[in-house]
Structure formats: structure tokens, C-alpha cells
Amino acid sequence: MWDFIVERRSQLLINGFNHVYLVFLAVVFATIIAVAIAILVTRLPKLEPVANAVSAIGLTIPSFALIGLLIPVSKIGDGTAIIAVTFYAVLPILRNAVVGLQGVSPTLLESAKGMGMSEFTSLYKVRIPMAWPVILAGIRVSTQMSMGIAAIAAYVLGPGLGTFIFTGLTGYGGANAFNNVFVATVAIIVLALILDLLLIILGRLTISKGIRVA
Template sequence: MWDFVVDRREQLLINAWNHAYLVILAVLFATVIAVVLAVVVTRLPKVEPVANAVSAAGLTIPSFALIGLLLPVTGLGDVTALVAVTFYAVLPILRNAIVGLQGVEPGLVESARGMGMSEPMTLLRIKLPLAWPVILSGIRVSLQMSMGVAAIAAYVLGPGLGAWIFQGLTQVGGKNAVNYALSATIGIVLLALILDLALLLVGRLTTSKGVRV
């Protein structure tokens, strides 16, 4: 397999880059969507059971079924892949964001308001920084999950390492079938580990020492 990887290293690197780009972009979109929804949910407590139920049910939807629903609307290509990966990426971040925002000490919020902070300023300077470690944990889970989901993107001609996995499956019994599938799978695992380490570093840089302690 080593010779196979060396001979196709350029294409492998391109596929790995596209795979990572798709996942990072989807997780970024998902983070914004999840945090906005979490803010709404924490301001409207009656909506929380619905949000939790939807996030739990969403994870049970098979990725192929979701792609089948999206195809008539978004067609083949990158858009369908991005929407599908973003959909799944939102769910774990949303649940953690709700928990994180609800875990902020009410006394701190009241103190901030007593100092004259507006609601948006309290959210940006008090609630989100304190909830950030919990939100980041959800982002890490989301990223790991999205790495696998992004492989399905090849089914709709999306970017990434999934193309080699599908190529290997369609050539079962062929000379390089196992090499295609195995090298892509190992590539996805390595990307997941690298990006998780990157998120750990981001967490160290973006979390105040007082919150870490």
C-alpha cells in the first residue's frame, strides 16, 4: 500500500485538503447556527425540550436518507455535501451550547446588568466566554463525527476522501480496491486527530485562565 500512496500522493493530498476544508467550513457554519439557536432556547425555556428532542432525533436520520431528500433541491455537488455535513454538525454543538449557557452563574449575569451592560453585551462578554469550554467540547465531537459523514459526500460528487472509499468499494476484487479504501480511511482518521489537536490549541488560546481553572 505504501507504493500505492507514494504513486498517488498528489491526488491523496488534494482529496485530504478538500475533505478537511469541507468539514471545517461545515463546522464553522454549524457553530454559528447552534449558538444562535442556543441563545434563543435559553431565553425561551419552553422551547428547550423541543430543541433537545430535535437534536436527538436528527442524529438518527441516516445520511443517505438526508442526501436523498436534499438532491431534488440542491442537486449533485458541493452544496449538497456541505448542507448534509452542516446539518449533522449542528446537533452536538447545539446541545452543548444550551448546557453551557444554562450553566452560567445567574449572579454573574445580574452583576453585569447592574453595571449597566446591555443584553447583547452581557451575552458577548459574560455568558459566551463562560460557556465556551462546554461549547468547544461540542465542537470537537461535531468535528469528529463530521469527518465520517463527509465521506458520504462522494455519493453526490462532493469533495473529499470519500471518493476513494467509494472507488475501492466499486472495485472490490480488483488490484487496488483495498488500497483505495484503506488509504482514504486512514487519511480521514489522521485528519480527525490533527484537527482535534488544533481545536485543543484553540481552546487553550481562547479560554481565560480563570475559566480553565
């Protein structure tokens, strides 16, 4: 096992970096999309059941089925991988973003309005900061989930550690089949834990102590 890691350390590092980068891009895109939809839902409450239904149904779609639907449109490559991972990454963040924005105290919003804040100013100075802890919790869940889903990128020749997993599965019974799958899986878990730790630190830096205590 150790010899396997040493011999392929360069490729493991490159694939590990690409795996994290794929997830990072997907989660950033997903956060922007989810928060934008959540803002729309808070403005138009009738859309909330639709948003909740999409979140629930979306998680039931098998990743390979989604990729199969995307390939004719976005072809094989990194693009399909990013779209697929972003799709799943949106769902937990969307649900939390809706809950977080709806949970902002009306009294605070009235106070902001009384201070002369516009809707836009109130949004980025009051609503989003107050909802941020809940949104960040959704981002943490999304990131962990995306680290696993990103392994399917190898199926469409995308980046990441999934390449090792698919190599091991296709070469089942071979000398390094188990090593490929095991090492890549452990690497994904370790990287996922590191990313979660970084998000916890981000929360400490971006969430005020008053909100954390609350």
C-alpha cells in the same frame, strides 16, 4: 501499499485538503447556527424540549437517507455535501451550547446588569465566554463526527477522501480496491486527530485559566 500512496500522493493531498475544508466550513456554519438557536432557547425556555428532541432525532437519520431527500432540492454537488455535513455538525454543538449558556451563573449576569451592560453586551462579554468551554467541547465532538460523515460527499460528487473509499467499494475485488479504502480511511483518522489537536490548542488560547481550572 506504499507504491499506491506514492503514485497517488498528489490526489491524496488534494482530496485530503478538500475533505478538511468541507468539514471546516460545515463546522463553522454549524457553530453559528447552533449558538444562535441556543441563545433563542435560553431566552425562551419552552423551546428547550424541542431543541433536545431535534438533536436526538436528527442523529438517528441515516446520512444516505438525508442526501436522498436533499438531492431533489440542492442537486448533486458540493452544495448538498455541505448541507448534509452541516446538518449533523449542528446537533452536538446545539446540545452543548444550550447546556453551556444555561449554566452561566445568574449572579454573574446580575453583576453585569448592575454594571450597566445591555443584554447584547452581557451576551458576548459574559454568557458566551463563560459557556465557551462547553461549546468548544461540542465543536470537538462535532468535528470528529463530521470527518467521518464527510466521506459521503463522494456519493453526490462532492469533495474529499470519500472518493477513494467509493472507488474501492465499487471496484471490490480489484487490484487496488482494498488500498483505496484503507488509505483513505487511515488518512481521515489522522486528519481528524490533527484537527482535534488544533481545537485543543484553540481552547488553550481562548479559555481563560480561571475557567479552565474551574
